[in-house]
Amino acid sequence: MSSFTLPATMKVVRQLDPHSTTLTMEEAPLPKPLHPEDCLVQVHTTSPCVGELHWQVWFPSIVPADSPRVPGTEAAGVVVQIPDGDAAQTSNFKVGDRVFFRVEPEQTGHLRQYSLARLSQMAHVPSTMGWIEAGSTALSSLTAWQGVFQHGILDSRAIFGDAAARKNNGRLSVLITGASGVVGGWAVHLAALAGAGRIVALCDSSNIAYVEGLGATEAVDYKKESVAEWVAKDRTTREVDAVFDCVGGKTLGTCWSAVREGGVLLSITGDPEQEKPSSFTRSLATAKWFLVEANGQQLQSISDLISKGGKCVTKVDSVLDFADFQQAFDKVEARKANGKVVIKVADF
Structure with missing residues (x-):
């Protein structure tokens, strides 16, 4: 159902070659519902999400070869058409709603003027949030939540x-690497809101005040000492129940x-087992790499927190026009962005 007058065609950006990060803009019909x-x-x-232009090559089981490669797994916009049927009748979405969402990697992305998202993947944009933040929040906040x-x-x-639940959380301690980044900052903030007993944030000295403002109880300057060096100074009091790694590599290894015996080690950058020191002999309950999943219910919880005055907002490095899509992806691919790079697809 739709009350909007829709154009026949739209501008869409495609990745024609999965082995190349060069993108192409073209004119195409509006997408038709597939689900x-x-x-x-x-x-x-x-x-843009760092690395997404390589996913079809790196993760062929997740992003099949026949996937339509339009980049951009997260977006924000206005609902112009909803499906008929029971799913729509029982949802709280309607035409005209401001929504934000993250879809699965195998779905078509959103670097196009009109796109598709499922009812179960969307959440309402908080009334306090503008389009710039809305288009850059779903992926990082959902990753942190999960x-x-x-x-x-x-x-x-x-x-x-x-x-x-709060009493139990108060007995637990977590360490978050990359704590001043877009995902790490959300993780610190959510852990603090949930009443974690200790929240150790790994960052550099220039960001200590920032992570403490989000709720970190301790901060470790990775430029001065590694996690292993920091823990070794007082293992009894410094070991934690869980680590959430947002950096990878040598940092993940340390x-x-x-992590204390029976603890949890999670990473969003790679398999912790591949960085496991040969000298490590303790047994952990979990040590794994996980990929974020689209989840509208979780995103709506995050939206509700933002509406209530949550401290955390997604860091935005820069905002570029739709026509500058290649520049935006090049900056992200080169890892030169301090925060999210946002592409304005529509004028607002």
């Missing part, structure tokens, strides 16, 4: 008033030394 929950959304903003709660050790019910 019973598909909503048509007029895209206002989207944000790392802290879904795969992690903290109970999200504590955020919403569950006293028993995180093994910080």
